Amino acid sequence: MAVLNIVACAWATLVIVAIVGSENCTNLSPIYHSGDPRSCIMGQSGPRYRFEVLPGSGWDNLRNKTTGMIVKLNFSQCRTTEDGRFLLPDGVYTVPLKRSHVETTANLFEHWSNYSRRGICNTPRSWSRIRRLATRSGSDSTRSPPAYF
Numbered sequence: 001m002a003v004l005n006i007v008a009c010a011w012a013t014l015v016i017v018a019i020v021g022s023e024n025c026t027n028l029s030p031i032y033h034s035g036d037p038r039s040c041i042m043g044q045s046g047p048r049y050r051f052e053v054l055p056g057s058g059w060d061n062l063r064n065k066t067t068g069m070i071v072k073l074n075f076s077q078c079r080t081t082e083d084g085r086f087l088l089p090d091g092v093y094t095v096p097l098k099r100s101h102v103e104t105t106a107n108l109f110e111h112w113s114n115y116s117r118r119g120i121c122n123t124p125r126s127w128s129r130i131r132r133l134a135t136r137s138g139s140d141s142t143r144s145p146p147a148y149f
Contacts, residue, residue: 034076035074035075035076035090036075037050037073037075037087039075039078040075040078040087041087048080048084048085048086048087049085049086049087050075050086050087051086051087058070071089071091071092072089072090072091073089074089074090074091075087075088075089075090076090077090081094081096082094082096083096
């Protein structure tokens, strides 16, 4: 009977400690050691992810054995990629691949002299120079423009 009372008191004590302890521990955040990525997981813009493909250790195919660390998986600086989505280990740098769209336009000119009127040569003086050069080289309307264009 005494053993049963001791066991019942022990269980009652454990239940009371568990209830009181759980109320006090709900406000505490987990503490991780320095460099643990779990301490950096939540950012201002939402969750951050780790790269799944970062190798922890290397493999030498020629010698058929495991080699030393390739990348130290230490996240003590909590560095992220430029968009803030992925955590970067200390000493790892990324270069973002940015894409841009270049809009191109084209104009169709029937003859090279039509281009020079709209483009480079807008002054009457330049037109007289073009005519002189064209007559010297013996060009006619079917020939291509002079080489300086």
